[in-house]
Amino acid sequence: MKGVLLSGGTGSRLRPITHTGPKQLVPVANRPVLEYAIEDLKEAGITEIGVILGNKGRNEIQELLGDGSDYGVEITYIVQGNPLGLAHAAGCARDFVGNDDFVMYLGDNILKSGVTELVESFQAGDYGAGIALQEVDDPQAFGIADVDDAGNVTQLIEKPDDPPTNLALIGMYVFSPTIFDAIDNLEPSWRGELEITDAIQDLFEDGYEIDSHVVTGWWKDTGKPEDILEANRLVLEDKKLKTAGVVEDGATTDGRIELAESAVIEDGAVVRGPVSIAENTTLMSGTYVGPYTSVGADSTLENIHIENSVIIGDSEITANGRIVDSLLGRGANVGSADELLPEGRRLVVGENSQLKL
Amino acid sequence: MRIITHTCSACGTVVAANELEDNRVMKCPGLGCQEVLRFDDLSEDAREHFLDHRDRYQI
Numbered sequence A: 001m002k003g004v005l006l007s008g009g010t011g012s013r014l015r016p017i018t019h020t021g022p023k024q025l026v027p028v029a030n031r032p033v034l035e036y037a038i039e040d041l042k043e044a045g046i047t048e049i050g051v052i053l054g055n056k057g058r059n060e061i062q063e064l065l066g067d068g069s070d071y072g073v074e075i076t077y078i079v080q081g082n083p084l085g086l087a088h089a090a091g092c093a094r095d096f097v098g099n100d101d102f103v104m105y106l107g108d109n110i111l112k113s114g115v116t117e118l119v120e121s122f123q124a125g126d127y128g129a130g131i132a133l134q135e136v137d138d139p140q141a142f143g144i145a146d147v148d149d150a151g152n153v154t155q156l157i158e159k160p161d162d163p164p165t166n167l168a169l170i171g172m173y174v175f176s177p178t179i180f181d182a183i184d185n186l187e188p189s190w191r192g193e194l195e196i197t198d199a200i201q202d203l204f205e206d207g208y209e210i211d212s213h214v215v216t217g218w219w220k221d222t223g224k225p226e227d228i229l230e231a232n233r234l235v236l237e238d239k240k241l242k243t244a245g246v247v248e249d250g251a252t253t254d255g256r257i258e259l260a261e262s263a264v265i266e267d268g269a270v271v272r273g274p275v276s277i278a279e280n281t282t283l284m285s286g287t288y289v290g291p292y293t294s295v296g297a298d299s300t301l302e303n304i305h306i307e308n309s310v311i312i313g314d315s316e317i318t319a320n321g322r323i324v325d326s327l328l329g330r331g332a333n334v335g336s337a338d339e340l341l342p343e344g345r346r347l348v349v350g351e352n353s354q355l356k357l
Numbered sequence B: 001m002r003i004i005t006h007t008c009s010a011c012g013t014v015v016a017a018n019e020l021e022d023n024r025v026m027k028c029p030g031l032g033c034q035e036v037l038r039f040d041d042l043s044e045d046a047r048e049h050f051l052d053h054r055d056r057y058q059i
């Protein structure tokens, strides 16, 4: 079994965060989203991983993952270039995959329970493909599968008006190498892409059984800022958090706190977990860091009250105010305008930023 | 749709034909690899197929 990890895409819904890097490297609980996928594949016993690169962020992704040895896996890079669809991405991996089965994992997805059960379920039968499903409240907005009592897929429908089930396809698949022949025979869809659901549907029509596995733990597609915050909350909730850094006398802490060895919570700061504070970051007196917040490396916080937020790193946040439900890009600084005249907020805001003042 | 790729002989990075055709001659996108990749590295059959269906490989 091999792994194919998709790391392309434009990240347009995460601008301006993705103006400077690929969406798969946005951190959740201070780790790039993509690392969770690598760990999930490894946990499922998959150590040969093809990483599909699009037009954006190729070097950053290669710099992070390298040859995979830091993660105990072997990585081959596959440059898809133009985003011609998931089936095109899979097809580009044909030479890498060879005659093996493979898991295809969307690199901006994150899920609680990993892919081990999906793989085991696929391996328990003689399937052409296996798909991960999750129950959703708004099936009209998703690709939906209909399944029989044995869990075999009988139909796939994209955003149905009248959904037969509420089981949505999430971005995890297992394929036998027969999928490549199905991809070869595909025609681009109305949007000019090779659709993976069309390839699976073709396998089904050719008589292959398609397995399904319903994922019960949480699953998040981290395509939008609110999804990053939600994923950050879910991971902090579940993750084992270790306090290795310095908590000074006079600091108030409560709950689970991940504090990197070189990070400091100074006298007069208040931290309520679950939170994650990365390397070389200092929380100075008067700072309050509330639940579900991740503060990236090399940052200084003073006076600010922040909760349910992600600060990516290299930031100085020294305003005397409250920040909630926010995502701050690398190098973003928030200072105080209290002493400045005329009274008012002063902004240098990048393209596609969103502010609520 | 036939998907055509080329594998860099120096570093093993796989490159899709649409990427090669965009550039014709390019430095291998494998980080730190100095190999030069060319659209002409593809077999004649692959190149012909690609060029005959070129519009499908654009978006």
Ligand SMILES: [Zn+2]
Pocket: B008, B009, B010, B011, B012, B013, B028, B029, B030, B033, B034, B035
């Ligand atoms: Zn190379």
